Amino acid sequence: MHVAIAGNIGSGKTTLTELLAKHFKWTPIYEQMDDNPYIANFYEDMRRWSFNLQVYFLHKRFKYVIDSRNTYDNIVQDRTLYEDAYIFAPNLHAMGLMNTRDFETYKSLFDLMESFIKPPDLLIYLKASVPTLIQQIEKRGREYESSIRLDYITSLNNRYNSWIEGYENRKLIINMDDLNITDNPKDLGFVVDSINAEINGLFD
Numbered sequence: 001m002h003v004a005i006a007g008n009i010g011s012g013k014t015t016l017t018e019l020l021a022k023h024f025k026w027t028p029i030y031e032q033m034d035d036n037p038y039i040a041n042f043y044e045d046m047r048r049w050s051f052n053l054q055v056y057f058l059h060k061r062f063k064y065v066i067d068s069r070n071t072y073d074n075i076v077q078d079r080t081l082y083e084d085a086y087i088f089a090p091n092l093h094a095m096g097l098m099n100t101r102d103f104e105t106y107k108s109l110f111d112l113m114e115s116f117i118k119p120p121d122l123l124i125y126l127k128a129s130v131p132t133l134i135q136q137i138e139k140r141g142r143e144y145e146s147s148i149r150l151d152y153i154t155s156l157n158n159r160y161n162s163w164i165e166g167y168e169n170r171k172l173i174i175n176m177d178d179l180n181i182t183d184n185p186k187d188l189g190f191v192v193d194s195i196n197a198e199i200n201g202l203f204d
Contacts, residue, residue: 001026001199002069004077006164007126008157009148010136012176016126016191017078019181023192027072029064031079043148050092051102055109057084062113080120085110087159095155119169122198127161128176130154172198 003026005013014030021028038056042049061081068075089106092098098106128136133153137145164173172194179187 001074002120004080004120010133011126011128026074026076029077046097050098123171125164125173
């Protein structure tokens with residue numbers, strides 16, 4: 001089984017990935033940010049480094065999915081390949097931070113890679129308002145995120161909400177504004193129960 005967690009920056013993807021891996025005994029596939037050679041440069045100069053960053057993410061996530069599906073029975077993935085292609089790259093292009101030539105090249109790479117993989121069995125979308133996202137970003141205090149622009153987060157959030165509405169495969173939407181899965185066991189229990197209901201539905 002392949003469960004993937006989608007959501008904006010600061011929505012709680014990594015935390016939930018860790019908690020679900022522990023609860024269900026799934027193998028976690030984390031988004032590796034700290035060793036990303038482009039991320040700090042990107043937040044300092046988005047226009048210069050946007051294409052490099054997105055191609056790096058595309059390659060890494062594609063490799064993680066292929067390797068993990070060939071190695072493990074059950075995986076839970078922190079962020080998906082689709083978010084890069086349908087949210088982050090188009091957002092950068094629309095904001096004038098990625099030129100059309102680079103965007104078209106990127107999209108061609110994604111289309112090729114997508115033809116080799118199938119969607120996750122269950123996509124969990126962590127929905128959150130911009131104030132919640134900003135609060136979480138500030139709370140975790142990652143240095144490279146200190147220069148993230150508010151309009152960038154807001155634009156991403158709008159695209160996320162539009163994308164998930166049109167996502168046609170199996171999905172579960174969880175509103176993170178009302179939950180504290182780290183400190184409140186009842187909130188985590190609610191999420192686990194919701195996931196169990198969806199997983200049972202896979203085998204109906």
